[in-house]
Amino acid sequence: MAQLTDIRGAGLGLKRELLPQLMQQHGQPPLAQLQFLEIAPENWIQAGGKYAAELDWLIAHYPIACHGLCLSLGGPDPLNVGFLQQVKQFLSDFEIPLYTEHLSYCSDTANGYIYDLLPIPFTEEAVKYVAQRIRQTQDILQRRIAVENASFYVAAPLSEMDEISFINAVLAEADCDLHLDINNVYVNSVNFGFDPYAFLDQIPAQRIVYGHMAGHLQVEANLLVDTHGEAIIDPVWQLLTYAYAKLGVFPTLLERDSHIPPLPVLMQEVDRIAILQQQAQTIHTPSLDKVA
């Protein structure tokens, strides 16, 4: 059975179109640094036929983390308890040690799901509301979850605090973990003109379960869109290097959702994550090296 400690090193967010290559190249040198995978439960729950067989293969060959998309922690409608029960069963059936979600919402009361991640206004009321729903989620799942800092493009005029204050207030109020998306920190820092390094300085390191890296699209000088469709740019790599130095090394995976190159090309970015992790560990554990 996969344990939380099996989610380590460098990983990759799994898109279904990558599966044939993954199955074929598994165990070969270009994939040597690939230590875990991430799937969205919304894409695999109730998977029948060949999808079920693919899932069995994945579980047998890699530690898997679940990263949800549609729980709508900040949504106005009641939490979908039936869906959460399905998630619970799914995590249990496939012995998946980790479930994370987004600090956002993807539903409304008028029509239900809208299937995209929208920004929660940063208010005191929203902190309490979201934290309560995270606690409810943790109670139902009978496990801790982590929430991810989301990328966004529109600042709500009614916000009462900045993003990092909102995140920290929610984490403390809900007592949950953090899924740290480095690219989202960078995207938001450009879109809203803040210092991403100062943002990272305020992250509670002990709550981080794992991290995300991804590429984005530059639409204008001060507008980045979080497409996961491009190569990771240098400033985001520098931010990850800083995060490892400041917060300690955490498991990190590459997200790539569109314009997906062949797997060996993707692996170059996964490899670079692994190298940064090794370098950070070398710098930060001199005493351990001496003992060894």
Place this chain on the structure above:
Amino acid sequence: MHAFQAYQAAFTAHLRQPSLHAKPAGVDAKRMRVYREIVFNNFEASVSACFPVLRDILGPRRFSKLVRQCFFSQQFNSPLFKDIPGHFVTFLRAQIVADLPAYTAQLAHYEWIELLLGQQVDSATPDSVVEHFTQGQALLHRVVQLCGVYQLLHYDYAVHLLSKKTEYGGDDTHVFTGVSYARV
């Protein structure tokens, strides 16, 4: 309702139907456009993938208009992405739109069922030799096993023959859809 929830309601109402609902007061118009495009394009992509024939017949603009109508009028109660096309079928079945071909909802249903069954195909079925029989009596000498996943459906139109070229396939058809092969 909390103040932040009133803002959220205005935000999503605008995304679903910008022609009727103005953006929330005080938000940047250019930035809001990013959301309008991303959110609807993603939704439309999830729908379109399932209905290539209907989209081809109606053309991208008419199809997109329907998807937009669905987006602001339908109830979406499933968080699973695979259920999005099913919501579109439900929407079409409730439509009485004069300028749509009469077979629209049935063709959409047929395209959706094909995808649905494809996702359910029983992988436990061992690989087998597939033969096509042209004469019914051949079945007397064979053991025939049907796929475990199928539906027997009746449509008022020959939906399996419809395409942009043969827009109208004829009346009344029974379709046995699924993997309808005979196994020896």
